[in-house]
Amino acid sequence: MTADLPVDAAWYRAQQIDPRLWLITEPRVHPIFSANMHLVLGRDADLLIDSGMGIAPLRPFVDPLRPDPARPLICLSTHTHVDHIGAVHEFDTRLVHPIEADELAAPAPYSLRTDGISDAFRNLFLEAGYEPLWPLLINAVPAPDYDVDSYVLRGAPPTGMVTEGDMIDLGDWQAEVLHLPGHSPGQVGLFHHDSGALFGADAIYDGPLIYDGPGMSLPDYARTLRRLRDLPVTVVHGGHDPCFGKQRLDEIVERYLARWQA
Ligand SMILES: [Zn+2]
Numbered sequence: 001m002t003a004d005l006p007v008d009a010a011w012y013r014a015q016q017i018d019p020r021l022w023l024i025t026e027p028r029v030h031p032i033f034s035a036n037m038h039l040v041l042g043r044d045a046d047l048l049i050d051s052g053m054g055i056a057p058l059r060p061f062v063d064p065l066r067p068d069p070a071r072p073l074i075c076l077s078t079h080t081h082v083d084h085i086g087a088v089h090e091f092d093t094r095l096v097h098p099i100e101a102d103e104l105a106a107p108a109p110y111s112l113r114t115d116g117i118s119d120a121f122r123n124l125f126l127e128a129g130y131e132p133l134w135p136l137l138i139n140a141v142p143a144p145d146y147d148v149d150s151y152v153l154r155g156a157p158p159t160g161m162v163t164e165g166d167m168i169d170l171g172d173w174q175a176e177v178l179h180l181p182g183h184s185p186g187q188v189g190l191f192h193h194d195s196g197a198l199f200g201a202d203a204i205y206d207g208p209l210i211y212d213g214p215g216m217s218l219p220d221y222a223r224t225l226r227r228l229r230d231l232p233v234t235v236v237h238g239g240h241d242p243c244f245g246k247q248r249l250d251e252i253v254e255r256y257l258a259r260w261q262a
């Protein structure tokens, strides 16, 4: 069924953070499920970190941002929540941590309608600090004939695995894979040692952190936050919300560690 929603054909938005880094967002998705995608341009390959909800084709939006679309493009899924793997099937090289490999290949079904979301989840999101869910996860559709009930979370088998200590190498840009469990068991982030840039996924961002749901572990999350606090970070590009610096990172970590200790 087509929903009674406005059409927003410019589904994705891109913001250039620096000459080799783009932030891609889906502003028409509810804030809880509106994740950041980061495109890092490299000499020998480009890297896309996460792939959104998969509501509109992503690859045709990403390729024009790349100086040479014929160059290999690596899609790294930081973890397998719906808002981070939606368009993963559009990419030929698909990396994920082994713990979440099965989920990437065959994710649990998802609907854009929120009436199936349990009260427990609704409360979890509300208590975390998010606005109440809308009837749909979106407040616009990407095309006039878009059928919200046609949405499927497809997933795709990974073509490679990443674990703690691996390096993602784009030729002139290397980042270390950090295993950051807590929000999900196999979540990974990336640390670019040369600049101190941390791609923190859903382990850390400047908004309500989610630590209380299925597959989540508070002790693991606390260890992950302490670890991130101790890194020589200069800037954090999180899985949601705008980027921020080391001082804000410390504030967020302290706030959550204090809350969990209480
Ligand atoms: Zn997320």
Ligand SMILES: [Zn+2]
Binding pocket: 079, 081, 183, 184, 202
């Ligand atoms: Zn998540």
